[in-house]
Amino acid sequence: MTCEYDLYDPSWCPGCGNYMIIKALKQALEELEIPSHMAVIVTGIGQAAKMPHYIAANGFNGLHGRALPPAIGIKLSNKDLTVIAESGDGDTYGEGGNHFIHTIRRNINIAHFVHDNQIYGLTKGQGSPTTAMGQVTTLQYDGVKVEPVKPLALSLTMGAGFVARGFSGDIPQLVELMKEAILYSGYAHLDIFQPCVVWNKVNTFQWYKDRVYKLPEDYDYTDFNAAYKKAMEFGDKIPTGILFKVEKETYEDRFEFIKNGPPLVDAELNPMDAEKLLNDFY
């Protein structure tokens, strides 16, 4: 049995934050000793969403905006799998916004890593849901005219039990955050800053580096109000680390036959088991 995750060399642009994120992801999975055939990476479409092609895990590379729904279907069908949903900011907070909100409500046990570079990469430089107001892009010639989404504040207020932020420029911290998110029992939201070297000339590596700071050792991540304050901090200083973490019952545990039974995928299928349904119709 192998816990090796190396596969192909990715073909992102040199300097792309995705290189660091995939490195951290492989390291996290290897350190957690999750066998590669028991891990599934589920993505949408975008540069970040190419992840399953570069890592030796099971992969479901689905539709733009739709990383979460298949991830939910997979986890409920086989609770033994480690399920990681992974996609970019446009994919997750734009096209997939509704799924994001409702997945938090479920609190299903999956880790969700959002590569947040505040721009659309694959489609070449349009504003994303996290692009700052006023920023000029390849489409918004006159500057973005809508407020950016505040992803961590959104997931917090929706009731997420694990809310964190990482930065592709700090791999050791990112590895720890990913491990915590994977180990967390429930929906874990990890927003990861990464520079897009080609299309975002505002939020560069240096821009992030100048702003991010680690939450102090004595920070109480069970304090919702403190977490909310930190989630709204997005200026000269931006905190990284686990903003909020509490224990909550998972979605799958609310189904007795999933909680106490074997994974659904292992159920013996026999039509005769259902024959008793006829009794109500005589």
Place this chain on the structure above:
Amino acid sequence: MNYTVLIGGAAGQGMDTLSELLTKSLKRYGFFVFKHSDYMSRVRGGHNFIQIRFSDKPVYTYEENIDIIFALNKETIDLHKGRLKEDGIILADKEVSEENNILALDLEDTAKNAGNSRAMTSVGMGSIIKMLGLKSDKALKVMEDTLKESILDVNMNAFSKGYEMVEKRFNLDSMNDGRILIDGNTAVAMGAAAAGCRYYCGYPMTPSTTVLSNMEKWSHGLGIFTEQVEDEVAALNMALGASYAGVRAMTGSSGGGIALMSEALSLAGIIETPVVIINVQRPGPATGLPTRTEQADLRFVMHSGHGEFPRMVISLRNVEDAFYQTTRAFNLAEKYQIPVILLSDQYLADGATTTVPFDFKKVKIERFLHEEKLPEGRYKRYELTESGVSPRIIPGKFEDKVVLVDSDEHDEYGNITESAQVRKDMVDKRNKKGALLESEIQEPWLIGVESPENLIVCWGSVYGPVKEAIELLVEEEISIGALVYGDIYPFPIKLLQEKSKSAKRIIDIENNSTAQLDGLMRQFALIKSDIKILKYDGRAFSIDEVYRRLKEVIE
């Protein structure tokens, strides 16, 4: 014998419970029963009516003429008295109407005396059973089986008072029962349960919702994960995730919800992940008529989704067909790793009818999963094979093997590729499955005479009225028969080609305005219909209408 009872009133007057009790009672007395509901899209008010037809011979649909009208409001009498047979009777509370030919009873006060004015419908039921000349035992047993304890006594009491209130009018004897009473959506859900579906998700949308609610009801007993999800876009994507993980998965909706699944249907096509989807049609476009019926989504589901990929479309003809075809759909989906779409409609979905109990022993679960040892090296999810079908494994079940599915064009491993050759190979591979699928398709049912001069073509639930109308016309020695399509895409052409040769005219009968089946016949068999009988007012065909319109064109 052949009778129809119509119950009419406003939403919220208790017609649902009454019709359920009465239908089931008539079944228990041993009759063949067909219940047809005509609802408006409202929670309260409006005019709704339910027709219960029963006979000592099999019945397949509803009739226009009525023997007993039980009117809960005046409107019911005004709207339907024209359809009353000569010896028919209208039953109503004295407050509703006291016209001459109406049996105006003291229903409400009687119910009050029995303990609750809401039990008025049970008083009426007692009267109806008595008028039919039936004993009260079986009806009372149905009440016992169905009603909550808290309201049981009141209603049984009310029933007895109603029973005593009137005189016998017809002389019916009970017969042997042994059938079940079931509607189309429940039959579909039961088929899914029998086929080992373990994941059903959907978003409420009339008239598909009862598939979801039945699955939910059976969820814990059978270990079926059922969820009402945030939207239909999510529903199909989730079902695909579940299927990828190895579970038999299904979702369903009506046209508008299926429209939102179009993108994910295309995903199912390229990731070659089996899934079963039911579209319970209602009249469109858009919201249209939510509680009514139509067959206008055939071309839409045949072509839904961008790009080209094989799929199968099966239309459901009656409740029995609904059960067995649903179980078959799961096997076909897994055998060919494709989406299979079941087409039902509101008329079939809601119409309860008696039928021989489904034979669960006949249901086979064939999963076609690869279980033998795999060759060394990376697993090829999209291995190019002669049949186009690649060995499918479940993620997590083979040590050191991972399963990669991809919505981009991909190579055999599932990795993105842009090579022109691989692209061509993969399109050909997927298309081969479509060609193979053609060997699975079932020809339409042939009913009526063997080589009819008047050849009807139709599909799905139009089966019922067409079947009974043909029986009437054959009795008149008219050479008439019908091809009733179940499997409809890929389109079976053999029987059509054969029967069209001897036919003097081909008559297309459809519940839509553009004759979609006719288009398929032209496209796939270069055969066109001569006459089209189309109906798109949101109502299903009755026997009478089919009979009348056929007579017009034949003569």
Place this chain on the structure above:
Amino acid sequence: MDYTILIGGAAGQGIETVVLLLEKTIKRSGYNVFTYKNYMSMVRGGHNFMQVRFSDKAISTYSTKVDMIFAMTAETVAFHKNNLKDGGLIILDENFHNEENFMHYPFQKLAKEIGNEKVVPTIGFGVIGRYFGLDKDIAINTLKETFKDKILQLNLEALDKGFDLTETNKQLDKREDKNIIINGNQALAMGAIAAGVKYYCGYPMTPSTSVMSYISGKSKEMGIVVDQIEDEVGALNMALGASYAGTRAMTGSSGGGFALMVEALSLAGILEQPVVVVNAQRPGPATGLSTRTEQADLRFVIHAGHGEFPRMVITLRNPEDSFYQAARAFNIAEKYQIPVILMTEEYLTDYMTTTKPFDFSKITIERNIAEPEEGNTERYKRYKYTETGVSPRLLPGKTKDTVVLVDSHEHNEYGNIDESIETRNSMMRKRMKKLDGLKDELMEPDQLGVDNPEILLVGFGATHGALADAVQRLSSEGMSVGALVYGDIWPFPDKLINSLGKNADKIITVEQNMTGQLESLILEKTRLQIYDRILKYDGRAINGDEIIHRLNAILES
């Protein structure tokens, strides 16, 4: 004369720059230009190439054989050297391995001397320009339009160095230039702007995005709201809102995004709300091949949406057609109060070609918005029954004491929910009645070649150029061949094909898909027998060469 230069390399190496400079300079020298673009779905790396074809005669497609290859990577040579004509030339950097017939130049060394490695494309442009004898002044002007300030200086220097590297081999004399050079999406967007579009919303999706970005670039100047929104479900619903309120509205996407608009398309049908929707096709299913081409959404678009309602589908054949049809689409949408879908495809969205400047004076704007009746105090009937099925359309807020109600349910003439049999029947007939008028508007397919051909090729959309090329070349060899190329395709214009098809020996369809979707329409609507089919679905565009080659194979078998 008819030359083709292929420029190949990885994403990010500046292929686009060389091509842009070449296209403009050659066009301004008075020649017809056709650039075929071949991208991978990557921001960086991979293998991309573009082919610039130019001639003093009309050209409508790309050519398989090339006269020159400018290779920015060794891979380019490996991929394309077999396409080189006899006597053709490959130019590449001296650092690459040395083989005969190749011309090696110190591109990178010179770029370093200039002080910026990004000028390699311009040095290459200089070499090509000199080789073909292009006017240096025109080249300099092109550079001045493309670059600014310090970067311009560097590139001017690079051009000089490039010009000095080689000798003139072909002499392209300067001719009069009256054309514009444009791609399909720019032309489509321009058509929409000419037609007075005031609201465009969409979500980025290749290859449709450039419609939105072109209009966005003109947003301020032309007063057009361009909104990049959360998803495609939102897009069509928003456009319908804008249309209801009275502006000319448009949205667009590629197949996957269009799939998300399917429900709202049905809404447009029952609301009878005019709207123009673009589907820029790429190969599916699902994500498929994002940057490549196909014509596989035809049946999907014709039948998209639940229920039955009239719509019009127009496939676009070239940039000129894109311009005029886009403008016409708005008139038809408003005349019949229906959705009109413009189908383009990646090949057409990206290829650049010279064409006659569009004649804006030919564009008429016919809104068909009703005048309120004087003194009429009755409640306004948005869905009034009329002979044509088209009801007088008023705009909300524009008529005193009049409100406008549209409804997604089945409704009565006022737009109020109505479930009666009579209303349902009348409304279905009213909506479908609009098809009668629409059928009279249809333009029969473009007929190419001889009048009554023995061999009748039938295609639609962007294969127009390739078919024109093939028919012209085969006719000149004496073959009795013609083609019908559909633009308007739904409702299906069947007159011309019925008349030509009955007389033709063989009908052969040419389609960029695998299942023969046009063929299925011909069968359904005419029941004419199809002799054979030329299908291509590898994501690449078909050209005249391939049609000729495959047609010959069919005729010989």
